[in-house]
Amino acid sequence: MNFSNGPAALNETSLYSCRFNEDFKYLLLPISYSLVFFFGLALNSMALYIMAFRTKRWTPSTIYMFNLTVADTLYVFTLPFLIFYYAGANDWPFSEPVCKIVRFLFYANLYGSILFLSAISLHRFIGICYPVRSLSWLSTRRAKVVSVAVWACVITCQAPVLFFSRTRRHRKVRVCFDTTSPELFDEFLVYSSVISVVMFALPFMVAMVCYGLMVRKLLEPSLASGDDKRGQQVAAHRKQKSVRTIVIVLMSFMLCFLPFHLTRTLYYTFRYLSKRHPEQVTCKLLEASSIAYKVTRPMASANSLIDPILFFTAGQGFRKTLRMEPKKDKRCISECADVTLMTQL
Known part of the structure; x- marks a missing residue:
């Protein structure tokens, strides 16, 4: 198969050669990244301001959400570099270290978000399905330990991106590779595949199982006494809100992360096959997978918008901490723990 890149777009598969028309990304990516940045x-x-200065009592959920927001903020600050890059038709105007940092922060935010959302899922699962035990299992100290472990895992697992990411002169432009240089692609493919399984597929399955069990628990009939109608109404309302929150989180999980990983896997697979078995992959198939992958990249970036929106719309427990300290009622340890943990994101 004789591949050759056209002048309209530079693709990282230029070593193997196919004429790709990717002019769309020079409009799509700068616009979408600008919106995400703003x-x-x-x-x-x-x-961050509300959590740092207005929240009186930090819960484990607050700690997870704070770390999630920090990851999103760090990524948002890298977007101006990508906006200039793609608006300039793949001409990287900055140094190679900046290219490495920008690519590293993208994946650090991506997998940091996935792991912190998984931690939130496990936290909610324990709080809803085991409300009494959760009083001793869930604590701010343990949440801090988990957060440190998540950051250590993310930094360690994404450190190879600093090696793989690099720049190179191609014709009249300087490229900042989204993956790596063509001669290192096989090694990058192995690394990327392992990361996708360990840091996306497994956490995604954990979150799905946790939320599925939580929905079943929340849909069970209330055990409150029959004469306590107001208590039943409040519990039912809060359960409905928790179910809606679960649906929103799962939808954001699947809209932002799942399409990106599926299209990226297809593109990487076709790209590898086009090198090893060129007769099995046509240029049109390779181009279609490349376009699909690039279209889903802004969807992955949009997670930086969805996380704070979830904080504002579903974090009822957070909003209460802005007004008053929660009153403790010794008569309802189990039920109060259940309600409090259900309403915290």
């Missing part, structure tokens, strides 16, 4: 910076800054 709204993401405003929303995440507001969320």
